[in-house]
Amino acid sequence: MNSICIFGVFVADLCFFAEKIPAKGETVLGKNHLVGPGGKGSNQAISAARLNGNVNFITKIGKDNHADMALKLYQEAGVKTSSIIQDENLSTGVAGIMIDENGNNAINIISGAAEQLNNQDIDKNLDILKKSKIFLTQMETPDEVTIYSLKKAKENECITVLNPAPARNINKDDFSLLDFFTPNETEAEFYLNKKIKSEQDIKDAANEFLKKGVKNIIITLGEKGVYFANKNEEYFIDALKLKDEVVDTTGAGDAFNGAFVVALANEFKYKEALQFANKVAGISTTRLGAASSMPNLKEVEDY
Numbered sequence: 001m002n003s004i005c006i007f008g009v010f011v012a013d014l015c016f017f018a019e020k021i022p023a024k025g026e027t028v029l030g031k032n033h034l035v036g037p038g039g040k041g042s043n044q045a046i047s048a049a050r051l052n053g054n055v056n057f058i059t060k061i062g063k064d065n066h067a068d069m070a071l072k073l074y075q076e077a078g079v080k081t082s083s084i085i086q087d088e089n090l091s092t093g094v095a096g097i098m099i100d101e102n103g104n105n106a107i108n109i110i111s112g113a114a115e116q117l118n119n120q121d122i123d124k125n126l127d128i129l130k131k132s133k134i135f136l137t138q139m140e141t142p143d144e145v146t147i148y149s150l151k152k153a154k155e156n157e158c159i160t161v162l163n164p165a166p167a168r169n170i171n172k173d174d175f176s177l178l179d180f181f182t183p184n185e186t187e188a189e190f191y192l193n194k195k196i197k198s199e200q201d202i203k204d205a206a207n208e209f210l211k212k213g214v215k216n217i218i219i220t221l222g223e224k225g226v227y228f229a230n231k232n233e234e235y236f237i238d239a240l241k242l243k244d245e246v247v248d249t250t251g252a253g254d255a256f257n258g259a260f261v262v263a264l265a266n267e268f269k270y271k272e273a274l275q276f277a278n279k280v281a282g283i284s285t286t287r288l289g290a291a292s293s294m295p296n297l298k299e300v301e302d303y
């Protein structure tokens with residue numbers, strides 16, 4: 001299968017489950033607590049690897065207990081780790097995540113060692129980019145390095161996918177680096193500086209991204225599914241009807257992006273790739289945790 005290179009962050013997620021996410025100044029009594037693997041890039045790498053993707057992950061971690069959790073996870077999932085930089089002088093990142101009884105969350109992430117990723121770390125892994133068909137990244141790594149990685153991926157003829165999470169500024173000239181851009185509604189609102197409410201708003205937003213130079217736009221809409229547009233076609237795809245209750249939406253976007261690049265690597269048609277990614281994301285919301293909630297291929301086929 002075509003190989004996939006993912007660049008991003010690993011952190012340990014400290015998850016607190018309660019009836020509600022505390023408001024400013026409020027203390028709530030939680031119900032449950034777990035510490036598990038997270039970080040958007042790492043979650044996407046796990047999503048892709050559990051679906052039998054051939055995945056290299058580029059990141060930076062420390063040499064501590066959280067780093068050990070990451071390396072064990074990659075070994076179990078079959079993520080290739082030669083591109084993972086370990087620095088004993090740095091601490092692996094952490095995220096504090098509050099989850100309410102409907103599975104909604106609020107996240108504060110400290111990228112830790114991954115904040116020190118730099119352009120040389122990308123250059124050191126150019127051989128991997130050269131061999132990869134697809135390059136996927138997000139926006140938890142330093143902005144300049146994220147853009148540099150996309151430029152290098154393009155130079156090496158990869159199909160580029162940017163999941164702009166968390167939404168941060170992108171220079172107008174850099175949108176043309178993106179073969180696929182995968183914001184959710186809130187992230188799309190950030191880039192277009194306007195509210196997106198109706199179906200027409202979503203279609204208009206997609207057009208604006210195409211005008212900015214993005215080749216294919218995918219706006220993920222949570223329980224409403226996903227909207228796709230490029231210069232030839234545009235359509236909505238409904239979310240999967242779940243058999244189980246939603247317990248934790250943390251990492252659902254990551255499940256989607258990881259599954260989508262596996263489908264691209266398998267040369268699925270775009271609509272099939274999106275249906276597959278929707279299904280994987282849906283299943284992930286019925287399980288607790290971020291990386292821990294990513295289903296394997298058999299579980300997806302059987303669902």
Ligand code: RIB
Nearest residue numbers: 038039040095109251290
């Ligand atoms: O997308 C979910 C992820 O965002 C969590 O795992 C958390 O670590 C943050 O990076």
